[in-house]
Every structure is written in structure tokens, then in C-alpha cells.
Amino acid sequence: xxxxxxxEHEWIAVDGTTATVGITDYAQSQxxxxxxVEVPASGAQVNKxxxxxxxxSVKAASDVYAPVTGTVTEGNGxxxxxxxxxxxxxxxxxxxxxxxxSDPSExxxxxxxxxxxxxxxxx
Amino acid sequence: MRYLxxxxxxRQAMLGVIGARSIDDLFVDVPAEARLxxxxxxxxxxxxxxxxxxxxxxxxxxxxAAAHHPFFLGCGAYKHxxxxxxxxxxxxxxxxxxxxxxxPEIAQGTLQMLFEFQTQVAxxxxxxxxNASMYDGxxxxxxxxxxxxxxxxxxxxxxxxxxxxxxVSLARTMAxxxxxxxxxxxxxxxxxxxxxxxxxxxxxxxxxxxxxxxxILGRIEDLSAIxxxxxxxxxxxxxVVTEPVALGAIRSPGEMGADIVVGEGQSIGVGxxxxxxxxxxFACKEKFVRQMPGRLCGETVDTEGKRxxxxxxxxxxxxxxxxxxxxxxxxxxxxxxxxxxxxxxLLGERGLRDLAALNHAKAAAAAERLVRVPGVELVNExxxxxxxxxxxxxxxxxxxxxxxxxxxxxxxxGRLYPGDPGLENGLVVAVTEVVTPEDVEAFAxxxxxVLA
Numbered sequence: 001x002x003x004x005x006x007x008e009h010e011w012i013a014v015d016g017t018t019a020t021v022g023i024t025d026y027a028q029s030q031x032x033x034x035x036x037v038e039v040p041a042s043g044a045q046v047n048k049x050x051x052x053x054x055x056x057s058v059k060a061a062s063d064v065y066a067p068v069t070g071t072v073t074e075g076n077g078x079x080x081x082x083x084x085x086x087x088x089x090x091x092x093x094x095x096x097x098x099x100x101x102s103d104p105s106e107x108x109x110x111x112x113x114x115x116x117x118x119x120x121x122x123x
Numbered sequence: 124m125r126y127l128x129x130x131x132x133x134r135q136a137m138l139g140v141i142g143a144r145s146i147d148d149l150f151v152d153v154p155a156e157a158r159l160x161x162x163x164x165x166x167x168x169x170x171x172x173x174x175x176x177x178x179x180x181x182x183x184x185x186x187x188a189a190a191h192h193p194f195f196l197g198c199g200a201y202k203h204x205x206x207x208x209x210x211x212x213x214x215x216x217x218x219x220x221x222x223x224x225x226x227p228e229i230a231q232g233t234l235q236m237l238f239e240f241q242t243q244v245a246x247x248x249x250x251x252x253x254n255a256s257m258y259d260g261x262x263x264x265x266x267x268x269x270x271x272x273x274x275x276x277x278x279x280x281x282x283x284x285x286x287x288x289x290x291v292s293l294a295r296t297m298a299x300x301x302x303x304x305x306x307x308x309x310x311x312x313x314x315x316x317x318x319x320x321x322x323x324x325x326x327x328x329x330x331x332x333x334x335x336x337x338x339i340l341g342r343i344e345d346l347s348a349i350x351x352x353x354x355x356x357x358x359x360x361x362x363v364v365t366e367p368v369a370l371g372a373i374r375s376p377g378e379m380g381a382d383i384v385v386g387e388g389q390s391i392g393v394g395x396x397x398x399x400x401x402x403x404x405f406a407c408k409e410k411f412v413r414q415m416p417g418r419l420c421g422e423t424v425d426t427e428g429k430r431x432x433x434x435x436x437x438x439x440x441x442x443x444x445x446x447x448x449x450x451x452x453x454x455x456x457x458x459x460x461x462x463x464x465x466x467x468x469l470l471g472e473r474g475l476r477d478l479a480a481l482n483h484a485k486a487a488a489a490a491e492r493l494v495r496v497p498g499v500e501l502v503n504e505x506x507x508x509x510x511x512x513x514x515x516x517x518x519x520x521x522x523x524x525x526x527x528x529x530x531x532x533x534x535x536x537g538r539l540y541p542g543d544p545g546l547e548n549g550l551v552v553a554v555t556e557v558v559t560p561e562d563v564e565a566f567a568x569x570x571x572x573v574l575a
Binding site for chain 1: 439443444447
């Protein structure tokens with residue numbers, strides 16, 4: 001499983017042609033206490049860079065963009081009742097949705113973990 | 124000190140930047156014949172304050188004020204009795220900042236008033252949650268259509284022919300810029316609404332069906348079937364109420380399955396006041412609350428466990444969410460909402476039911492009398508405090524002739540739907556608790572005279 005990052009602070013963990021998407025630890029720390037997450041339903045089409053989910057904290061509401069184009073296979077239902085999972089485990093249980101990739105070559109434009117860390121350090 | 128921020132040189136510099144020679148150059152798009160070439164003829168240069176007062180009060184006396192004569196106008200704005208206590212209470216110093224402040228939690232009284240207002244609106248409409256008010260009924264109606272688009276991710280709304288034409292017109296203006304498609308037709312002068320058309324038109328592309336209740340002709344219809352068909356197709360039912368007093372007598376739209384209920388709140392606590400300001404009411408099912416526009420007050424407890432009020436779910440709003448906000452409305456009609464809330468509190472549930480019963484009884488008695496005028500027919504099979512008459516001739520000149528006889532005898536459909544020959548004999552008559560039996564008799568005899 002390989003993990004990639006976007007400059008909008010989403011992560012995507014890829015396993016073959018399927019992947020899991022969430023927001024990074026840096027993103028959750030910037031947002032503060034998360035109170036609501038809206039994830040896409042399974043079957044939804046998402047486009048690279050397009051709106052895929054919404055995350056609201058006590059101080060801001062942000063859109064979460066799809067790192068790659070694909071078809072959603074599952075939204076994380078656990079976030080409905082417990083949106084704070086995104087704060088406590090952003091890159092684990094606080095995942096947003098799973099999808100099948102339409103074009104794995106889209107991953108080439110994303111950052112690896114080391115590059116993302118350097119990117120965040122420069123912010 | 125005179126406050127004249129711009130010198131002639133400043134003006135010239137600005138004109139130079141945009142390439143205009145004079146201020147007049149900015150008005151070249153106005154056709155020459157529409158521009159005033161010189162001073163207004165016969166307008167005196169000056170007059171004393173006393174002379175101006177006397178002149179304008181003489182002009183004002185030419186108005187036929189609603190309170191001076193038998194009055195039967197409705198169609199979205201209703202003349203009800205507002206107890207003097209309402210106006211007295213809204214002017215108390217504690218309420219002077221009726222607007223929701225930008226540091227809202229500092230004004231707990233304002234927030235509590237809005238919370239109670241929301242509670243009243245939600246209960247009246249039969250909905251889970253209501254916001255702190257909108258500008259007026261027509262803007263609330265558009266916001267509901269727009270919200271249904273966000274919820275369903277569709278852009279086709281079906282509007283009932285019974286929806287107030289001004290509300291339709293406003294929706295059309297907005298839809299021109301948002302790209303929403305509106306399916307709309309004019310009503311027919313008949314007891315039958317266009318619910319069959321609505322039921323047939325709902326499909327998997329429909330974002331919402333918008334139905335006014337009671338409708339522009341005063342007709343009342345069970346909305347359950349439309350709600351069911353809309354829900355089967357993943358669409359929402361938006362109900363529009365222009366006369367909230369009606370809900371003291373008939374089932375609320377929420378109880379019949381409406382997902383969003385909006386309307387005008389003017390009838391309760393707010394006078395006719397030359398057409399505004401009014402107060403828009405907006406309520407919906409709880410599951411759609413994050414797509415609801417407008418300010419929302421919530422009840423909570425502070426760190427010491429004491430009850431308090433906050434503005435809640437503000438992330439829907441423009442000052443946080445920018446262009447992704449649910450609406451550009453970041454405010455509410457605070458003072459009118461306060462008047463609504465105070466009047467509603469004074470009435471109480473029982474008072475509202477009594478008021479509604481009185482309205483309906485008076486309207487039924489008036490309808491009975493007016494259909495005895497030769498040639499006049501009642502269009503409605505059902506109504507609350509407003510019904511439509513079919514006259515033996517065009518209604519618009521009849522309204523004028525009635526006014527000459529000191530009766531303000533309703534709204535002609537020709538005025539609302541100009542150029543529609545099928546509607547020109549229609550006259551919409553509203554009868555509220557302020558109408559006396561003598562007013563009805565004056566109306567009926569004037570109508571007999573005009574139609575003779």
C-alpha cells in the first residue's frame with residue numbers, strides 16, 4: 001500500500017486499483033474540533049480536483065477534493081456519529097471514502113510522504 | 124462643518140481615468156427623451172416648511188388608506204388587527220439592536236427572542252427547525268428552491284400555477300443567473316388546481332415541487348399526494364404560505380409531508396406598511412438543516428451549566444464559507460421577526476385558533492352575501508379567509524369603480540396576470556377579522572351598483 005498526498009492536504013492510500021482517501025494530520029490540526037463530515041455515497045463519481053466531501057469544524061467549513069478520478073465504493077459511515085475521529089485518527093479510522101481509480105497514472109502528480117512533510121514545513 | 128469629500132479637481136481626475144468628459148457622459152445610455160432637459164415646470168424654487176407640510180398632507184389625503192374604508196385586499200399581504208402592545212413592546216430600549224449583532228453571544232436577549240421566534244415558526248409550519256427569518260416571503264420562496272437544488276443536486280423545479288405571480292417572477296429573475304429550470308404556468312379560473320399537472324411532471328430530474336397553500340386564488344388542497352410522488356422521485360416538496368393565520372385552522376404543510384416550508388410572516392404583528400419591510404419565514408426537516416440558508420439560533424449551556432443562546436451552524440454562512448455558503452443572506456428581518464414573535468406570544472395557540480376561526484367565519488359570511496349579487500359566482504370549493512369571485516365582466520375596471528364608491532374591493536386577477544383573457548373576470552377577495560358586516564354590505568351594494 002502506497003500513500004500519496006495533495007497540496008490541499010488530502011491523503012490517498014492506494015492498493016492496486018482501489019484507494020482510501022482522508023485529510024492529513026496537518027489539515028485536522030488547522031481545522032480544530034471537527035463537528036460534521038459529509039462523505040460521498042457509494043456509486044458517486046468524483047473527479048481529480050473536484051468536490052468530494054465536506055468537513056466542518058468549530059471555526060471553518062472546507063471542501064475535500066478528490067485526489068484522483070474514480071468511483072466511490074464506500075463512504076465512512078462512522079464519521080456520521082463520531083466526526084471527531086478525524087481529529088483523533090485522521091490518517092486511520094478517520095478516513096473519508098474509498099474509491100476505485102479510473103486512471104492510476106493520475107497518482108504520478110501527487111506527493112510522497114517525505115515531499116509532503118517538506119511542503120508542510122514550508123507553510 | 125461641510126462634508127464634501129470630493130473637489131472639482133478630484134472629479135476631473137476620476138473622469139479622466141475612465142475616459143469621460145463630464146458626469147453627464149455617464150448617462151449616455153439613458154435615451155435623450157427620457158432625460159430631463161431643464162428644471163421641472165411649475166416647481167417653485169422654495170417654500171416654507173409650513174407650506175410644504177400643508178401641500179403634502181393635501182396630496183396624502185387623496186390616498187385611500189386601508190384603515191379608512193371597507194377593505195378586502197389580500198393576495199399576499201393582509202390587514203389584521205395588531206394590538207397596540209406589539210408596537211409598544213418592539214420599541215423598548217432592550218430591543219433597539221434588533222439586528223443580529225456581529226458579536227452575537229454578547230446580546231443574549233436578542234438571541235433568545237430569535238430562538239423563540241424560530242420555535243414558533245417551526246411549530247406553526249409543522250417542521251423540525253426554522254431559521255431566524257428571511258427578507259420576505261418571495262425571497263424565502265426562491266431560497267427554498269435553491270436549497271432543494273443543493274439537497275437533490277438537481278436543477279429543475281416545478282411551480283404550481285397557484286403560486287403567487289410575484290414569487291414566480293422573483294424566482295425567474297434568480298433562475299436566469301443560476302441556470303435553474305422552472306416549469307410554470309398561469310392558473311385557471313376554476314375550483315380545480317393544477318395538482319394533476321404537478322403529479323404528471325415530477326420525474327427523476329425534479330429538484331422540487333413548489334405549492335402555495337392556500338394558493339393565490341385562496342384554494343386549499345391536501346398536499347400529501349404531491350409529497351409522496353415527489354419523495355418517490357427523490358424530489359422535495361416546498362410549501363409556500365402567504366397567510367400564516369390560515370395555519371390556525373388548517374393542517375400544517377409539514378404534517379402533510381412538505382420538506383421545506385416558507386412564507387410571508389407579515390400577517391402576524393407586521394402592518395401593511397406600504398408593502399414592506401416584511402418578514403420571510405423559513406423552516407425545514409432537520410435532516411436538511413445544513414443546507415438551510417440564513418441565521419440560526421441555538422440553545423446551549425455555558426461552562427457553568429447555565430442556559431444560553433448562540434448562533435449555530437454558522438459554517439453554512441457567507442462570512443465563514445465564502446462562495447460555498449448556502450446563500451448570500453447573512454442577516455434576518457430582526458425587527459419584523461420581533462413583532463411577529465410578540466404578536467404570536469400574545470395570541471398563544473388558542474388565540475391563533477380563535478383568530479383563524481373568526482377570519483374564516485367572516486370570509487364565509489362575506490362570500491355568501493357577495494354571490495347573491497346578480498352575475499357573481501364563487502370560484503372556490505374551499506377557502507380560508509380569501510376567495511375568488513368570477514364577475515360577469517372584467518374585474519379591473521370594477522375595482523376602480525368600487526374605489527370611486529369608497530370600497531377597496533379586492534385584487535383583480537387582471538392586475539396580477541395582465542393580458543390573460545381567461546383570468547380577467549376574476550376578483551380575489553380577502554376578509555379578515557377587521558371586516559365588519561357593514562363593510563360587507565357596503566361592498567355588496569357597491570358591487571350591485573357597478574354591475575347593474
